Amino acid sequence: MKLTLGPLMFHWPAEQWQQFYADIADNAPVDRVVIGELVCSKRLPFYEALIPEMIERLQAAGKEVVLASLALPTLVRERKILAGLGEVGLPVEVNDLTMLTHLNEGQPFTLGPLVNTYNRGTLEWLAARGATSVCLPPELPLSSVTVLAETAAAWGIDCEIWGYGRLPLAMSGRCYHARLARRSKDGCLFVCEEDPDGLSVDALDGKKFMAVNGVQTLSDSWANLVGDVAALKAAGVTALRLSPHTGDMSKVAQIFRDAADGTLLPDQAISELQQINPERRFSNGFLFGEVGAGWSHSGA
Amino acid sequence: MKPLELVCPAGTPAALRSAVQAGAHTVYCGFADETNARNFPGLNFSREDMHQAVAFAHQHGSKVLVAINTFPRAGDEDIWHRAIADAESAGVDAVILADVGLLAWAAARHPGLRLHLSVQAAAANPDVINFYASEFGVRRVVLPRVLSVAEIAAINREIDVETEVFVFGGLCVMAEGRCSMSSYATGKSPNMQGVCSPASHVQYVQDGADMISKLGAFTIDKAGKDEPAPYPTLCKGCFSARGEVSRVFEEPTSLNAAQLIPQLAKVGVTALKIEGRQRSRAYVAAVVRNFRAAVEATAAGRPIPADTLTHLSEGQSSTLGAYKKTWR
Numbered sequence: 262m263k264l265t266l267g268p269l270m271f272h273w274p275a276e277q278w279q280q281f282y283a284d285i286a287d288n289a290p291v292d293r294v295v296i297g298e299l300v301c302s303k304r305l306p307f308y309e310a311l312i313p314e315m316i317e318r319l320q321a322a323g324k325e326v327v328l329a330s331l332a333l334p335t336l337v338r339e340r341k342i343l344a345g346l347g348e349v350g351l352p353v354e355v356n357d358l359t360m361l362t363h364l365n366e367g368q369p370f371t372l373g374p375l376v377n378t379y380n381r382g383t384l385e386w387l388a389a390r391g392a393t394s395v396c397l398p399p400e401l402p403l404s405s406v407t408v409l410a411e412t413a414a415a416w417g418i419d420c421e422i423w424g425y426g427r428l429p430l431a432m433s434g435r436c437y438h439a440r441l442a443r444r445s446k447d448g449c450l451f452v453c454e455e456d457p458d459g460l461s462v463d464a465l466d467g468k469k470f471m472a473v474n475g476v477q478t479l480s481d482s483w484a485n486l487v488g489d490v491a492a493l494k495a496a497g498v499t500a501l502r503l504s505p506h507t508g509d510m511s512k513v514a515q516i517f518r519d520a521a522d523g524t525l526l527p528d529q530a531i532s533e534l535q536q537i538n539p540e541r542r543f544s545n546g547f548l549f550g551e552v553g554a555g556w557s558h559s560g561a
Numbered sequence: 562m563k564p565l566e567l568v569c570p571a572g573t574p575a576a577l578r579s580a581v582q583a584g585a586h587t588v589y590c591g592f593a594d595e596t597n598a599r600n601f602p603g604l605n606f607s608r609e610d611m612h613q614a615v616a617f618a619h620q621h622g623s624k625v626l627v628a629i630n631t632f633p634r635a636g637d638e639d640i641w642h643r644a645i646a647d648a649e650s651a652g653v654d655a656v657i658l659a660d661v662g663l664l665a666w667a668a669a670r671h672p673g674l675r676l677h678l679s680v681q682a683a684a685a686n687p688d689v690i691n692f693y694a695s696e697f698g699v700r701r702v703v704l705p706r707v708l709s710v711a712e713i714a715a716i717n718r719e720i721d722v723e724t725e726v727f728v729f730g731g732l733c734v735m736a737e738g739r740c741s742m743s744s745y746a747t748g749k750s751p752n753m754q755g756v757c758s759p760a761s762h763v764q765y766v767q768d769g770a771d772m773i774s775k776l777g778a779f780t781i782d783k784a785g786k787d788e789p790a791p792y793p794t795l796c797k798g799c800f801s802a803r804g805e806v807s808r809v810f811e812e813p814t815s816l817n818a819a820q821l822i823p824q825l826a827k828v829g830v831t832a833l834k835i836e837g838r839q840r841s842r843a844y845v846a847a848v849v850r851n852f853r854a855a856v857e858a859t860a861a862g863r864p865i866p867a868d869t870l871t872h873l874s875e876g877q878s879s880t881l882g883a884y885k886k887t888w889r
Contacts, residue, residue: 332739333683333685333707333736333739334685334686335685335686335707335708335712336712337715339686340686340688343688357683357685357689358661358684358689358692359686359688359689359692361692362688362689362691362692363688375739377632377659377660377661377738377739377752379632379633379634379635379660379752379753380632380633380634380635380636380638380660380662381635381636381638381662382633382638382660382661382662382663382665382666383632383660383661383662383663384662385662386661386662386665387661398741398752399741400741400744400745400750400752400753401635404635404636405634405635405636408635408636409635412635428741428745430740430741430742430745431735431736431739431740431741431742431796432735432736432739432740433707433734433735433736433810434705434706434707434708434736434883434888434889435707435734435810435811435883435888435889436889437809437810439889440809441802441803441805441807441809445887445889446889447886447889460802460803461802462800462801462802462809463800463801463802464779464780464781464800464801465773465780465781465782465783465799465800465801465806466773466779466780467801468778468779468780470746470779470800471742471745471800473802473809478735478740478742478810480745546745546748547741547744547745550748551748552744552745552746552747552748552777552778553741553744553745553746553748554745554746554777554778
């Protein structure tokens with residue numbers, strides 16, 4: 262089971278960004294790192310200049326590096342960013358099919374979780390076009406994952422699923438962080454920086470429900486499939502995605518590594534992840550439950 | 562100047578006939594199953610209904626589009642493939658698709674069938690629209706509700722296919738086809754089951770003097786005594802963030818861009834879409850009649866009749882949504 266560190270979805274200060282990826286390079290047992298901006302093109306200038314050096318450092322540490330691309334490109338500036346990614350010469354993670362139009366002939370690419378790869382026809386079409394790996398949409402149930410993992414195997418590409426971290430639930434043209442601060446998106450003053458794991462949006466009964474991150478809406482719960490590795494392997498899943506959050510992400514990766522290798526029992530792995538951040542709630546309901554927010558670590 | 566094409570909703574054969582008689586240039590509808598994004602109980606068309614509906618519409622000079630715009634379930638792709646074949650044999654004027662695999666299938670197996678790209682594909686810039694046109698022969702794109710009028714103008718300058726935009730009805734505030742909030746709370750999503758915040762998961766519970774609206778396990782709205790209890794649509798609900806209760810995503814409002822029709826015509830939009838396949842035939846007929854008058858007025862260079870549609874909106878309030886840049 263490979264481990265992929267997904268792109269950071271939040272707006273962190275450049276220094277924190279740098280420390281985070283340096284720690285990943287030095288300490289996290291992940292095979293692949295997707296790096297760059299997924300959510301909001303306005304954030305990119307804050308850390309763009311740091312990316313090339315960090316790529317070298319991650320590569321020197323033996324990680325495969327994939328460039329993240331924007332989830333909802335609409336502006337001319339955003340299309341230029343995508344065109345630029347096509348020129349770097351590294352594999353690019355596609356999170357909107359716009360990116361496909363900016364890849365050079367034969368350039369390898371991966372499919373991110375925000376591409377709607379729901380079925381065989383779509384996966385086969387994209388694999389034929391050169392996709393080397395697919396991270397499936399998080400809302401898919403295990404029955405769909407099983408079928409798509411088989412298709413991926415037939416094409417010789419990795420089948421990855423969202424293994425850890427708040428789940429991406431929606432993208433909008435509207436910035437909710439700005440709206441909550443009574444600002445416009447253009448005049449947001451980067452208020453999203455105040456919430457390094459997203460801003461909680463609770464139900465009226467006080468239940469923890471969702472979180473906003475600029476134009477993105479996330480689950481409140483942290484997806485956590487560390488206790489489901491056996492079921493995922495049986496389904497043909499070949500990679501797990503860990504999504505960056507505050508706290509010791511290298512430790513999170515190590516727990517997943519040990520659980521995937523069978524040196525850490527599922528219950529123990531869950532308990533260790535809980536200990537890192539006791540206040541975080543977990544879910545695995547999209548794969549195993551009636552609703553996405555559900556949590557059962559038996560996999561039954 | 563030719564009036565903009567009005568693309569009107571038909572949840573039932575009766576609504577389709579009403580829309581056509583009220584002046585719809587085109588109606589769109591779906592089969593009674595999970596292949597379309599309005600898979601609600603009691604709605605939509607059987608195969609036989611579809612044949613009759615197409616015959617009726619064509620007799621009256623109207624077109625019929627069939628939405629097959631959910632994302633096929635892995636392993637059950639046949640259900641969606643059959644829907645395309647049956648739409649073609651019913652003689653429909655186009656199918657509205659969102660899934661890449663389904664577009665590739667339709668382009669290869671049904672080369673004579675006209676393809677429209679559903680809003681569910683969230684194609685929001687010229688590069689990706691041109692991609693859908695060149696790869697699958699898509700002839701028209703329904704634009705996602707995240708774009709301003711200026712952005713639509715810019716898109717039209719760079720593409721050759723037609724654009725269709727929403728002008729009236731329910732308003733998704735998220736990029737369509739990219740939202741799984743509903744399945745997070747209920748297990749049912751627009752992309753997979755063709756439903757959002759489904760009635761099967763709604764509960765109204767008396768709580769003291771208040772009536773609370775729940776979706777799944779979550780209370781997302783409430784109404785005081787003598788107020789109507791709001792339907793708990795996720796993105797229009799009430800939530801608490803930073804200690805403050807508000808409608809974090811959007812007010813319980815609906816889209817009304819009637820006043821923008823002249824501008825939309827000017828920037829090269831081909832068709833205007835009205836949301837509401839779940840609405841009654843009387844509602845559909847009233848909206849269609851009003852909008853037909855509006856597009857005719859625009860084509861003749863006359864002003865749009867003012868405020869004629871306000872009373873039809875949800876909760877009596879309406880918005881220009883993303884067409885106005887400050888909405889963001």
